[in-house]
Amino acid sequence: MSDFVIVGGGVIGMMSALQLADAGHEVTLVERHACGRESSWAGGGIVSPLYPWRYTPPISRLSSWSEGYYPELALRLLEETGIDPEYRQKGLLYLRVDDEARALAWAREVGKPLERVDGTFLYDKEPAAAPGCDGALWMPTLGSIRNPRLVRALRARLAAMPRVRLREQTEVTGLRAEGGRITAVETATGPIAGDQVVVCGGAWAAELLAGVGVELAVRPVRGQMILFRAPPELVRRVVLMDGRYVIPRADGRVLAGSTLEEVGFDKATTEVARASLWESATAIVPALAQCEVEHHWAGLRPGSPDGVPFIGAVPGFANLHVNAGHYRNGLVLAPASTRLLVDGLLGREPILDPAPYALSTPRE
Incomplete structure (x- = not known):
């Protein structure tokens, strides 16, 4: 049984898996198709909101932290995988x-x-x-990254890490809940158990959480x-x-x-x-x-009411967490939003105040 089961193999799920594995944990990443082939692949790769001054402070804080992380991540992945994510800081x-x-x-x-x-x-x-x-x-200072190559590099790195198990082409059909805990992630090929479950399902996150009675305001x-x-x-x-x-x-x-x-x-x-x-x-x-x-x-x-993602524990469950609802800024916010979630999962001092992203925070 893994320490963490992550549902969703986009850039959010893969960056979460990378950070958890770097911290020494066993991770199973479950993806219904191939990792990185949904919105993470489809976007443009600008490492900033389009008009950043029009966004709320919670988005700006995540964006500012993430922007400084991408050069380091791109160099790391190139060195470890030989795949160049093509980070370009041309303004x-x-x-x-x-x-x-x-x-x-x-x-x-x-x-x-x-x-x-x-x-x-x-x-x-x-x-x-x-x-x-x-x-x-x-x-x-604005940069861009070639997101199809970024997700390919992330997948290659995870595939080479002994603490990570990739379960691609594995459709998640639901979550098995008992006594305020998720006891297994149900898939078309059988249940997958983990101590903690993280839903990074993008536009599909709300459908999955609805199966255990959780309403998440995320839409495609x-x-x-x-x-x-x-x-x-x-x-x-x-x-x-x-x-x-x-x-x-x-x-x-x-x-x-x-x-x-x-x-x-x-x-x-x-x-x-x-x-x-x-x-x-x-x-x-x-x-x-x-x-x-x-x-x-x-x-x-994965659209959300105000564009602010839902990050953190799911109320009513001891071991269920979510990172979804990034709307137009999934790639932009991925490093900070995954780091913030992993800080919470591992009991570390968070990089940012997590309150604005909590599921219990009212959204307009």
């Missing part, structure tokens, strides 16, 4: 920001480098950006993205305009995203979304109109 350019004064005031308050730059600076940094802009907001929110095959250096850094963004990869490919759609658990792509994303991307970087759209996909974000 971000914000075009056409309508609450610029608020953004700059936020940056001064939290000590974040953010400044108004003129058109000369903008086009020196990003020559192919939308023409005719007289300036932009510039955040030089579809997001679609497209990928351009572009020449290297056409886009050099993340550029954001009117709520949409383009993200370059080291090989020249450029992601463009994303939609927000309340359609339940439907992961289908649509021509309407593809056309809308193409229009946004080519407005941000007109030269992308000459590039092939190589791929179009959708993922399901």
Whole structure:
């Protein structure tokens, strides 16, 4: 029997498993498909909320802690697995920001480098950006990571750790509860027992907890993205305009995203979304109109009422915990939210006040 059974093999579940195994614990990670193939794979990999000044302090605190962790994690995974997560700290350019004064005031308050730059600076940094802009907001410290490679590296590291058992292609059908404890995680191939159970099921977390009478305000929110095959250096850094963004990869490919759609658990792509994303991307970087759209996909974000994740113990159970509801910022918040959860599981001093993320905290 493992010390911990983690349900859900996305970036939240895998980072939790890594930290627990690093601390010397036996961990079983259960994933119904392959690890890292849901929203962790589908996102863009920007290591910041899109407009961070528009978020509440609980999200900002998690984001600030996580942002500083990614360079270290990327180097570790490259060294241990040979897979490069491609962390790139090239900064971000914000075009056409309508609450610029608020953004700059936020940056001064939290000590974040953010400044108004003129058109000369903008086009020196990003020559192919939308023409005719007289300036932009510039955040030089922002990074991005190639999330499909990040999750592949995380899985490879976990697979090599003797304290971790990966149970992929294993569908969880429920939780077996008795006397205020979870005695087993029920799966299609039989029960899995552990001293402590952690639900990191993303958009599916609420369905699983509902089976033991726990109401979790997490719902699926579809997001679609497209990928351009572009020449290297056409886009050099993340550029954001009117709520949409383009993200370059080291090989020249450029992601463009994303939609927000309340359609339940439907992961289908649509021509309407593809056309809308193409229009946004080519407005941000007109030269992308000459590039092939190589791929179009959708993922399901775990939406929560205010975007603040639920992290910590599940009331009414002695050994059940949850880490879900990160909405658009799962990758952004993953290092801090998993560290905060693991601190609680192991009785360590928490990196942040855990109260705003507790299941007992009222949410709007």
